[in-house]
Amino acid sequence: MADYRVPREDMQFVLQDVFKVEQDWAQFAELSELDMDTAVAIIDEGAKLAETLIAPNARAADEEGVKFENGTVTTPKGYKENFKQLAEGGWVGVTANPEFGGMGLPKSISAQYEEMLCAADISFSLYSGLTAGAIMTIDQHADDNLKATYLEKMISGQWTGSMCLTEPHAGTDLGIIRSKAEPNEDGSFAITGTKIFITGGEHDLVDNIVHLVLAKLPDAPAGSKGISLFLVPKFLVQQDGSLGERNGVHCGSIEHKMGIHASATCVLNFDGAKGWLVGEPHRGLPAMFTMMNYERLGVGIQGLGAAARSYQNALDYAQDRLQGRGAKATSEMEKEADPLIVHGDVRRMLLTMKAFVEGGRGFSTYVGQQLDIAKYAQDPQQKARAEALVQLLTPVAKAFLTDTGFEVTVIGQQVFGGHGFIREWGQEQLVRDARIAQIYEGTNGIQALDLLGRKIAGSRGELLQPLLQDIQDLLDQPLAGLEVEFKQLAEATELLRTITGEVLNRVGDDENIINSVAVEYLYLVGYVAFAYIWLRMAVVADPLVAERPYLASKVKTAKFYMARILPRIHGLVGAIRDGSESLYRHEVGEF
Amino acid sequence: MADYRVPREDMQFVLQDVFKVEQDWAQFAELSELDMDTAVAIIDEGAKLAETLIAPNARAADEEGVKFENGTVTTPKGYKENFKQLAEGGWVGVTANPEFGGMGLPKSISAQYEEMLCAADISFSLYSGLTAGAIMTIDQHADDNLKATYLEKMISGQWTGSMCLTEPHAGTDLGIIRSKAEPNEDGSFAITGTKIFITGGEHDLVDNIVHLVLAKLPDAPAGSKGISLFLVPKFLVQQDGSLGERNGVHCGSIEHKMGIHASATCVLNFDGAKGWLVGEPHRGLPAMFTMMNYERLGVGIQGLGAAARSYQNALDYAQDRLQGRGAKATSEMEKEADPLIVHGDVRRMLLTMKAFVEGGRGFSTYVGQQLDIAKYAQDPQQKARAEALVQLLTPVAKAFLTDTGFEVTVIGQQVFGGHGFIREWGQEQLVRDARIAQIYEGTNGIQALDLLGRKIAGSRGELLQPLLQDIQDLLDQPLAGLEVEFKQLAEATELLRTITGEVLNRVGDDENIINSVAVEYLYLVGYVAFAYIWLRMAVVADPLVAERPYLASKVKTAKFYMARILPRIHGLVGAIRDGSESLYRHEVGEF
Structure with a gap:
């Protein structure tokens, strides 16, 4: 490794x-x-x-x-x-x-x-x-x-x-x-x-x-x-x-x-x-659960950590390993092949990893900050608002950071091809180690149930408001050059609001709806939250690029996230709108 | 196990x-x-x-x-x-x-x-x-x-x-x-x-x-x-x-x-x-590649086999394991908990597995049938048509069956909770064993490149026609009670046709587009092909239910697939339309 x-x-x-x-x-x-x-x-x-x-x-x-x-x-x-x-x-x-x-x-x-x-x-x-x-x-x-x-x-x-x-x-x-x-x-x-x-x-x-x-x-x-x-x-x-x-x-x-x-x-x-x-x-x-907010973010960070390591390894490998020719002539023509990183699909894999890793780092710090405000703030309003965000975001942090973390480690293995399956390179260990974080400390399905059932439905949607407000604060100050992406965030947020309303409206009539759409709903929140984090990071990074060149990629990665990852939410909406209907047609003996 | x-x-x-x-x-x-x-x-x-x-x-x-x-x-x-x-x-x-x-x-x-x-x-x-x-x-x-x-x-x-x-x-x-x-x-x-x-x-x-x-x-x-x-x-x-x-x-x-x-x-x-x-x-x-069509379907079937086993285990477990109470009172009230299968999210997991496993079995047999026609038919037109379908579907069979196969084994592990992570239950072995099929015999990224580059772009879209025609033949004879699902298939197929045209139109201007959107495109084809297979199976199963009760679930699972899985295509479209743009903004040193 x-x-x-x-x-x-x-x-x-x-x-x-x-x-x-x-x-x-x-x-x-x-x-x-x-x-x-x-x-x-x-x-x-x-x-x-x-x-x-x-x-x-x-x-x-x-x-x-x-x-x-x-x-x-x-x-x-x-x-x-x-x-x-x-x-x-x-x-x-x-x-x-x-x-x-x-x-x-x-x-x-x-x-x-x-x-x-x-x-x-x-x-x-x-x-x-x-x-x-x-x-x-x-x-x-x-x-x-x-x-x-x-x-x-x-x-x-x-x-x-x-x-x-x-x-x-x-x-x-x-x-x-x-x-x-x-x-x-x-x-x-x-x-x-x-x-x-x-x-x-x-x-x-x-x-x-x-x-x-x-x-x-x-x-x-x-x-x-x-x-x-x-x-x-x-x-x-x-x-x-x-x-x-x-x-x-x-x-x-x-x-x-x-x-x-x-x-x-x-x-x-x-x-x-x-x-x-x-x-x-x-x-x-309840005594156990007082530490759960801290612990569940911690488990989410396990997924993030494995993902970050896998990305680092995959990036090194994609720069070193020569294999095939890119669509354009490169400076490597004297060598027998180009580095993997010239290939579009390898870039897709690396950028997906980068977007989840750096987005995840931003997201976990955002949740960590709210935990700190909830713990240390004196002002009751400030404290209450942070507590609400923590309530909302804790299951998202646990489940979304571990599910995307696992996805990243699997991609990081794929970048290595056959070598990703071999133990000595270490990429497969990250997959095996990251996998448990989706299961323990409350399975990710249970996190989703917590989010949509206890938090969203339990508050009649009120707990979502501080997040929507934070997003709106960002949307109110768009960055030049990111107009398209700000519009994408605004639309995605509106979709989240709409879907939340639709689900809440159906809770009274359908006792199974929460547990039937919770996972897709959690993903919807996760993707929108990461979009918010990415644009927030891009806005901050943009003016700093001159003094800190390593930030040059932030705006570009934000654009990548909005164009290639955020659209996944449109794949979730149909399933959520179907409610519990498709899940309860089968009798137990018909599976 | x-x-x-x-x-x-x-x-x-x-x-x-x-x-x-x-x-x-x-x-x-x-x-x-x-x-x-x-x-x-x-x-x-x-x-x-x-x-x-x-x-x-x-x-x-x-x-x-x-x-x-x-x-x-x-x-x-x-x-x-x-x-x-x-x-x-x-x-x-x-x-x-x-x-x-x-x-x-x-x-x-x-x-x-x-x-x-x-x-x-x-x-x-x-x-x-x-x-x-x-x-x-x-x-x-x-x-x-x-x-x-x-x-x-x-x-x-x-x-x-x-x-x-x-x-x-x-x-x-x-x-x-x-x-x-x-x-x-x-x-x-x-x-x-x-x-x-x-x-x-x-x-x-x-x-x-x-x-x-x-x-x-x-x-x-x-x-x-x-x-x-x-x-x-x-x-x-x-x-x-x-x-x-x-x-x-x-x-x-x-x-x-x-x-x-x-x-x-x-x-x-x-x-x-x-x-x-x-x-x-x-x-x-070329000599090696003559057997690749057979072998690649075979590798796809590795993913299917692992998935089928995982589903069988997960279904047994979900029926036996008592944990929590469902939203409705059940007949199990004298026991301390209900079986897992009453829970919406467990049903979501099981039906996702079932849809990919039985859909995959149908799909692999469909491809196998075309391989047989290509090999044994005397009629040159029949033979050529089957060969075209084989050309098109081979990379889909390899990549989509192994990617969904891996997804299924991961879900099958999740159904078991912590026990899914423990070796003795066997669910984790299926994950580890299925993983390689996404990598060897040409990585799934390479399959996607083969599909979109050599097959689709290489034929200016012609190779897609026999599949579209088979779908149209089915659409022409809709089953009563599946009107919604037939409409969903028709719309999804139209979307595939549209997206294919859009990509082909951009090939001349953008040398990176094929390798930049190939994976999402392959998924699009895969989901549409599985939708076709599911409705085809439902149409055949429906009149046979009386004599073979085990077929009762086919129409229901087809409805599940169309409502909960097929919508994933809407999560792919945005990424495909973005083309290579978001993948080539980063300089190599900016990853």
Whole structure:
């Protein structure tokens, strides 16, 4: 696999010029000491880790995979040392509460760090990624005692965390989980049950693992309103903070998977394991969901990271590999063939990748910025507006970034021809690793249902308004030379508005409509949102080209996106308008 | 992985009722003794092999993979025995010349056999598949002596074949190959060079391997018009037909790949290996291409087979797995959840799979029928028309069946949620195995270039006419109850006609247009062709439902296809109309 180079310039362009995050930071008490120079320095530190330690190890780690023997999991060579470096750099707690040692950085910066970590090695990124999710959940919902006992060790990366939701019979449908929590006399609970697909549920990177486990109390109401959340450490922690006896949670096996071979995906058996309630009884799901907005963007960024890496590799290859002649004579006539990049279809593939990668970087930063405003803003109106955008965009970020991320990695493999199918080039690993991000943390179908059902229909379309308003603000100040593209954005936005209205009008008459058109609707929102991001980036880039030549492509790529990718929305409209009709003609036996 | 069940009923429906192939056979001297009962019996024999021997071994064979040690390749457990069974059943020579022991069956039947073989195990299918291609090439282009020496042994499956085209620096661009062929005194040639990605180039299934090798004679003109074809056996064959000394061709290594782990993908080193010219000097590429129409449909069917298997698994899973509640109360209220199949989005996924699988089966049989007419018909007009359809549809069959096949396997993985990512369920293997079919035997981008460049633009659109005429014949006899769908087909066909005209009008002014819009154009043709196939199947199925209840879904699935899949064409039009403009704004350094 080729060396990975973090796109530092593009990350800075997005943060500084497009979204002007520094202006936000200056407003927010907790971020007022942060400036762009510091942010750039931080990104550069992360980039060094990603480029020199993590990325070079990813191919070998995939080949070696994780090993399971006698209840213990061994991670690939280099993982333990690299995790130690990551922890010592403070990266496990990059967005975590400074009170417990976290860096307390905004998500807009963390989004860049996460992208580079995932581009370097998704498997490796998961050990700290899940820990960050657990940290956030504990910080927001656990009592002071639990916080004092666990947070500092987790934020410093001495211990890691896991999120234990899925059971063999219960994936998407957490309401039917069977894990039980029975009160002990000392205020703790005895947790019993089997959890599967637990990322980082067991491994050898650190001494202790803090599991956050969904289980049902004896008096729990049925369904999803009867689920509670518990903290269950692998080793019990003694008064002085040192590790005590082994708790009754053990890894029964690990999964053999299509990708993320170096990530331990565990079956965990809880046999009366000692745990402590986090948050209120029966309120476990909402507690889990407070960190979902952060986590789901993070999973979206996994798709983006893999896509960014694949694009970089494909671009290198298309410039180096000589094959065939372009339609026009080139400067390569003394060589036996032209580089791939002269061919129209190769350019189509590369630009599709570039449009999704750079558009995705802009989009994830846009969502990250809204998360930051929602978290740090004092002004209630500003906060509420950002929260609304986050509500709307979170499922889009998770699903659209991972679906387009997967598409990009598949294209990036295609650019390599037969070599893309061979392991040594690394392009196929990116496909295999990116694939899981469309599935876990709520399948992309579930994200679509969340978007159209809970968010759009649930608000009677109100939640769409802040996005439409942001788009309108941009449309009000068109850039000369992009008149056609501004018109395309205006028309696409109008189509989104129309389709949204049509679907909402049918919800009362058709109980199946939401789940029947949700995926196509999410794509519609995604393509329009990316169109907005692309034109926003183009408008900002255009006057800067003279001083920063690398921005020359932004307007051109925006034009490409509008001409070649955005028209895909016209392929979605027919399906959405069909509603549930075509999906419910078949009896179950007629499939 | 679940048991595989060959869709015998659907295959018979397609052959007998939709395409009425029996009527063709009766006309053709060489097929006049074949009837549907025999065909059904043959399909049933193949089905037993696929279901009981090959499919059950596929998961283990993927895990074990092929091994390379000291120049020899070991195939997974069971492969040798299963290949022997396949050979003894006459399946290696299923379409081969009866003069040398072939079954001489038409491609329309072979297409069903190939689908089941690929559904059972794509890796396994390749050993006989490449042999069939080599058989055809030798039969059509080699001299009588070579035919007498090699064909019978290959057709009986005692020896296998390989096709040696690619070199490290020359994949798509065969004009720049460097392998040399120098004349020996005895009329043979000494072949020297390195070939890569050679499927079945070395293995332990049989005693001898017959390599067909592209190389350049000393006096060869530059480029693709200077390539000759040679037959190079692994072991030289003595006068009495027994094996003599080892030839100078050796396997240097095998590739480690994303999928088809049980297929040996070899680097072959030719060190003055003894070979014999096949066909005319410098006419090696055309000789290879005579079998390409057959082979490319065969590769398309690999995508179809993987898709068909994935659909079968996903449907079983969606009926068994209980998760969540549907919008309506179901009969499952006493259970803790409803089966997945009640959910709209799961139905969307299943029906998308079904539409591509059954539509693909119809389409591949349609193309197979045209190959048979082109091969067997006496009437020159009938023959020429079929040849034109084959020319047009071959790149569509290869690319569209593999791209939709891959899409289907990815959806089939998604239906399983997290379990789709785990190896033991088999869904992820189908994704990995299907992926290669989009790449080899000419990448799908190259297929698109062939379609739009050589076929459509090369004929000034004439080659499209027979397809348009077949569609018009159908449109002239609409089925009551499908008025909307017939109108959709008519409009889509008109759009195809319009777009084709627009592109042709621009070819003179824009040298890059073909390669810039070819992929989207191929999709446009593919979606319209599948729409035609679906309505054709619906028209035939409708009156038969009473006697064959399993056909009840055909009209419904046709309606689904027209409402939910065909509209994708409207997402392609904008990109095609943009031409090459958006692809050539970027300088090479601006990507």
